[in-house]
Amino acid sequence: MHVAIVGCGQLARMMALAGWPMGHRFTFLADQGEGIDCVKGLGEIVYYTPEIELEGLALFQALGNPDVVTVEREHVNVPLLNTLKPYCSVYPDPDAIKYCQHRGREKTFLNSLGIQTAPFHLANNADELNAGVKALGFPVFVKTCEEGYDGYGQWVLKNDEDLNDLVAKADNLPEVVIEGRVDFDREVSLIAARDASGECVFYPLTENLHRNGILWSSLAPADAPAELHAKAKDIADKVLNALEYVGVIAIEMFQAGDELLVNELAPRVHNSGHWTQGAGICSQFENHLRAICGLGLGHTINSQHAGMVNLLGIEAPKEIISESNVQHHVYNKSLRPGRKVGHLNLVSDDRHTLEVKLKRIREALYKD
Structure with missing residues (x-):
């Protein structure tokens, strides 16, 4: 089968290396400026352009008419992926990926299933940040709702001084989730x-x-x-x-x-x-x-x-x-x-x- 992968990092590389012995072939969709060294030589690399966002058919054809499209990361263009569904399978479903793109949305979804998470509050401004921290008590972990990984876009607040430092930056912060401390093993x-x-x-x-x-x-x-x-x-x-x-x-x-x-x-x-x-x-x-x-x-x-x-x-x-x-x-x-x-x-x-x-x-x- 022809598999198109959104992203060109090491996870895309290892998917392709696992798929070659199975007889699959691969195309990779790269953002402009994205590094491609991980997947070089493993399949055609297609660069994202505004033109292929106009309709799903244009992207489907640019990717070489794949049988299925998948992703190696959660931070992808969900509406764009949805436009591909009339032409090929898209797995995981973009709407499933959408839950995982936003920490607040993800935690709310998990709680709706009866699955425990750390206690949390969402904040869009300094007042909500102050209120959320006071409700949970120090220490708290503050994370951007979107993007942020491997320690990036995350802060540990242990006291009022830490909170005041982050509040001073609140006007430039994206939406964040404030998580209460969990004593875990x-x-x-x-x-x-x-x-x-x-x-x-x-x-x-x-x-x-x-x-x-x-x-x-x-x-x-x-x-x-x-x-x-x-x-x-x-x-x-x-x-x-x-x-x-x-x-x-x-x-x-x-x-x-x-x-x-x-x-x-x-x-x-x-x-x-x-x-x-x-x-x-x-x-x-x-x-x-x-x-x-x-x-x-x-x-x-x-x-x-x-x-x-x-x-x-x-x-x-x-x-x-x-x-x-x-x-x-x-x-x-x-x-x-x-x-x-x-x-x-x-x-x-x-x-x-x-x-x-x-x-x-x-x-x-x-x-x-």
């Missing part, structure tokens, strides 16, 4: 997939470590009782079916004792699911393509323990990537502090052995 995520017939599959719950607001390392399956894994699947099942979702979705959560609170949804393949590439199961990238192309969903339950370490603005030294148990992925990006330029995947029959090795690699890569 750790951050976890679940990668799930649903096809157009309603079949769903779930990967094991994954535990995640972050560094400076960016995912640093993942380990799956999470060391948790069966009841917690079941709660995560129940949350994912509610979200997938309420949205009539097609494709892979990532659900980021806080674990607080026996409870799970959803932090964010990502309507796409996700960094915390990269470990699936080397775990002896159907990877999240292949399962996304299976879902959107109408193929049967693949196996998601691994018999081994699997881990991942992100390469954030650094290259992995030869002595690490030469180890027999290390699978090295690079994205063809130039180095920049904090930038995701690749990752390492590892597996082991023994969880403790894997934990020790992941820790050793993290410490060798990041000495500060």
Whole structure:
């Protein structure tokens, strides 16, 4: 099948690399000025122009008449994607993506399904910002409702001084969501997939470590009782079916004792699911393509323990990537502090052995 992907980053790259052995071919839609190094050589690259926004047919033809269009990011032009639906399949549905583009809309949607989130208030100006912070009490987390990722567009307010500093900038701030503090034990995520017939599959719950607001390392399956894994699947099942979702979705959560609170949804393949590439199961990238192309969903339950370490603005030294148990992925990006330029995947029959090795690699890569 011919698959068009909106975006040209590493997630688009890994989707294409998973799809080539399946016989799929790819076209990529790039914004003007967007970097294309990740997908160079993997298919035709089409640059977005105002002319192709006039009607869906123009964009459909510019993309080479694809069978299906998908996305590698949630910040896309939803109205434009909707104009493609008369000509080809668009998965996930743009209206499902719309929920995930706005943190306030997303949290309201989750609460409507009976899914817990952190307590929150929305603010459009200084008065609403002051009122929301006072209602929740310090400390609070303030995030832009749209855009913002990997620590960008986010502030931690611990006292009145922090609040006053942000209020002084309020006239230049976009709409924000103010989140109350959640006392959580750790951050976890679940990668799930649903096809157009309603079949769903779930990967094991994954535990995640972050560094400076960016995912640093993942380990799956999470060391948790069966009841917690079941709660995560129940949350994912509610979200997938309420949205009539097609494709892979990532659900980021806080674990607080026996409870799970959803932090964010990502309507796409996700960094915390990269470990699936080397775990002896159907990877999240292949399962996304299976879902959107109408193929049967693949196996998601691994018999081994699997881990991942992100390469954030650094290259992995030869002595690490030469180890027999290390699978090295690079994205063809130039180095920049904090930038995701690749990752390492590892597996082991023994969880403790894997934990020790992941820790050793993290410490060798990041000495500060």
